[in-house]
Amino acid sequence: MSEFRPTLRPALGSKQPVASATFGLSTLPEGTIIHVLARPGEQDVAHLLASLNGSDPHALRPVSPDQWFIVRDAAMPNQEMKGLFAALEPRASGVDQSHGRVRIRIEGKMAQRALSKGTALDLDSSAFPVGQSAVTLIGHIAAHITRVSSDAFEIIVLRGFAESLWDDLTRMGLEFS
Amino acid sequence: MASLVPCPNCGRRPKEEFTIKGAALSRPGADADSENWFDYVYLRDNPRGAYEEYWHHTSGCRRWLVVMRDTLTHEVAACRDATDGSRSERRK
Numbered sequence: 439m440s441e442f443r444p445t446l447r448p449a450l451g452s453k454q455p456v457a458s459a460t461f462g463l464s465t466l467p468e469g470t471i472i473h474v475l476a477r478p479g480e481q482d483v484a485h486l487l488a489s490l491n492g493s494d495p496h497a498l499r500p501v502s503p504d505q506w507f508i509v510r511d512a513a514m515p516n517q518e519m520k521g522l523f524a525a526l527e528p529r530a531s532g533v534d535q536s537h538g539r540v541r542i543r544i545e546g547k548m549a550q551r552a553l554s555k556g557t558a559l560d561l562d563s564s565a566f567p568v569g570q571s572a573v574t575l576i577g578h579i580a581a582h583i584t585r586v587s588s589d590a591f592e593i594i595v596l597r598g599f600a601e602s603l604w605d606d607l608t609r610m611g612l613e614f615s
Numbered sequence: 616m617a618s619l620v621p622c623p624n625c626g627r628r629p630k631e632e633f634t635i636k637g638a639a640l641s642r643p644g645a646d647a648d649s650e651n652w653f654d655y656v657y658l659r660d661n662p663r664g665a666y667e668e669y670w671h672h673t674s675g676c677r678r679w680l681v682v683m684r685d686t687l688t689h690e691v692a693a694c695r696d697a698t699d700g701s702r703s704e705r706r707k
Contacts, residue, residue, distance in 0.1 A: 502676030503624050503696075558629040565626075572625060573675050575632050580674040 449540045449600040460548040461614035463607055466541035470514040471594065472522070476504035476530040483530050490525055496586050499571040499594075507582065507594060508532075509541070540600040544607060545590035548614040553583070553591060555610045563588060579603050621694045624676040636669040639681045639697075663687055669697065 448468055456463040476483040484498075487506055491497050499507045513536065514522075523532040544553060550561050556576040560566060563585075571584040579602060582594040595603050619627045638659060643651040663686060670682045679697035684690065 502678060558632075560626075573677075574625075574628070575674045 446537075449597045450542070450604055453601070453604050456608060456611060456615050458546070458615035461546040461552060461611040462544070462549070463604070463611060464543045464545075465604075466543050466592065467511045468536065468540065469512045470508070470510040470519075471535040471539050471541070472508040472514075472519070473501070473533045473535045474506045474508060474526060474530050475533070477528070478504070480504070480529045486526070486529060490522065496569065496584060496592070499582070499584050501571070501573060501582060507535075509594070538597055539594050540597050542593045542595065542600070542604060542607065543586075543590065544593065544611075545587075546614070547589055548611070549589055549591060552607070552611040552614060556606060557583070559583065561585075561591075576603060577606050579606070618689075620670065620680075620682060620691060622672055622675060622678075622680060623694060623696050623699075624678055625672065628672070628675055632672060632674040633680075634671045634673045636671060636679075639667040639669050661686075665692065670694075 448465065450465040453465065455465070474483075474487060483504065484500075484506070487498050487508070491508060494510070497509055499509060501507055508522075519532075519534060526532050553576070554561055557574050559572055559574045566572070566585055568585050568587055571582060573580065573582050575581070576583075576593070579595060579599045581599075581603060584592045584594075586592050593603070593607075618630050620630060620633060621627050640655060643655050665683060666686050667681055667683050670680045672678055672680060681695050681697050682691060683693040685692065
């Protein structure tokens, strides 16, 4: 048997958060991310998900037509997740992405300006209000962006791209920090 | 190129987010003769003007779209989700 033992460590564990008056960059806990995919033709799955999710704001994030992310800061126990997946069937299916995707928070008065350097998405609050989500490119990396308050965004990115995206975001915010 | 594509699911997005498959042609029936299939697989008209293509919104909603664009001016006339067409195209 191999001597090699993989250790689970945070994808962005070695990164220093950026905090200045107008620009902040921080990692979020690697809690729970569940990708939910509705069966073709199913209506109103969003309502089902909202009822399962309680009142936590921004816990349910649209990804694309008939797809959502369920996001929590805390890790979800295995039994609870099994229960959730069972409750979704047969109208939708859940896939645990907690270790596959990483969340990054970008905030501050200049966060929108900094983020706009990397994406063609219109981030103005009239076009992209609080609670809105979108999948887009940041540089060459596909990412899921959600506006969580007027000057804070959460980015969900594939784990393997997280470090690279973090470095890009740091560079985009250099002039503000 | 048609640099801003009006995705019906995501809004206007730059072409870098998309992958182009090629002309949106109607698929011959499974029992069509080989001439029809040869035409469908290999022969393209390459028109100067209006053209319908399958585009995949790879870095967005990941849906197949049908983009109608002008090969001369690169203007996009229309863009719809590929499943909005005939039922036979719909993924089961």
